[in-house]
Amino acid sequence: NAGRITSYTAIGGIVGLLGTTFDFSPAAKGLMTGLAGMFMALFGLKMLGAFALLPRIPLLTPSFLQTARGRIFAKLSVRAPFVIGLLNGFMPCGPLQSMQLYALGTGSFFSGALSMFLFSLGTSPLLLGFGFISRLLPKKLLPAMVKASALMVLGFGVITMGRGGALAGAPLPGKIDGYDQVSLPAGLAEGLTVAAVGGEFQTITTDFGDSGYYFPFVVQAGIPLRWTISVEADGLNGCNNPITVPAYGIKKRLKPGDNVIEFTPKKKGVLVYTCWMGMISSRILVVEAIPGNP
Known part of the structure; x- marks a missing residue:
């Protein structure tokens, strides 16, 4: 959580500072939100195993880059929880992108950082509670829990794509x-x-x-x-x-x-x-x- 709070706060300050220089159009905001929703939906489908039947695409990363990546990850393994928390600030997530858009609209480094800091603090009890409960559950219930989580991620992704369409001014069928x-x-x-x-x-x-x-x-x-x-x-x-x-x-x-x-x-x-x-x-x-x- 320390890494997540640090990441959220820093990103909030940066996008708040960007808001003083750039005025993103509704279409741009809608595109960012819609893409975040699409990645959430794809991730939910992946968790459900929807892509298991698709042929695997081999990684074309050069061997020297794979070696360098392995060494970096080995050095970071001690601080893995903090690093994972830092990376949380860049994940495609509807509520997170909404708060980042809010930070952008503040047009201030301090206000953007403060809003994201408060958001990260407010979500900490829920995440800690979820982690605590998952440890108490029997292992045989974990697959069902993963599927339920996948459906939630998929649902949030679809909703977020709809919000992206609304921000861009595109009426969805209905x-x-x-x-x-x-x-x-x-x-x-x-x-x-x-x-x-x-x-x-x-x-x-x-x-x-x-x-x-x-x-x-x-x-x-x-x-x-x-x-x-x-x-x-x-x-x-x-x-x-x-x-x-x-x-x-x-x-x-x-x-x-x-x-x-x-x-x-x-x-x-x-x-x-x-x-x-x-x-x-x-x-x-x-x-x-x-x-x-x-």
Whole structure:
């Protein structure tokens, strides 16, 4: 754990410092998160033995590099737990990548390092407890435990890939209140909030209240949208704030009360709006015409 805490803190500081220089696009953040999810899913499949039937690819590493690698590992064997902890900071892991994106968004070496340090401390009891319990289990239960862990890793990988898609503004196939997102219906879904057109703008208000959750709504293409987000102080937290509309490069930090976002949805389709981590997201259904509107 000492190696893991050291690694997390150092990486948090480095990416926080990068945040002062580079402003990564939503697509870049989505790609990083999606790749992390893909590697998690592949690792989960490997743990389940899904690749056992595939032919093995021989390692083409030159012999002198293999010898050098063996010597280095032999020297590090005494400090193996600490070294493994250091390498933990580079593993593909959804929650870890989310916190690294948060550290990136702080734009500060100190704030990035502090956020990752607190994250590493907060996860230490869980990891220690898991290791302690695994030692108490009978050996005959270990294969089942490995399979359960593999399924969890696979599930987290799939979820993380979905979050990557949300961060990049790519709607995944699915349904909103019974309607297929891939081919929008001619009618409108019942129960969804629909924009009202008046004057130069179409207007809509979404009330997050104290829940902090996002809700889908319907707008018309080609008309400037004035979107008011009403939210209570209890509904704001580090997960759902700020809010982004990746397709239009919009990032809005919400405050208690009414928050206004303006943009023009250009064409029919589905827009994703999401939190900065991609963990909370919803959809904006853009239709060619709303019945009763010009």
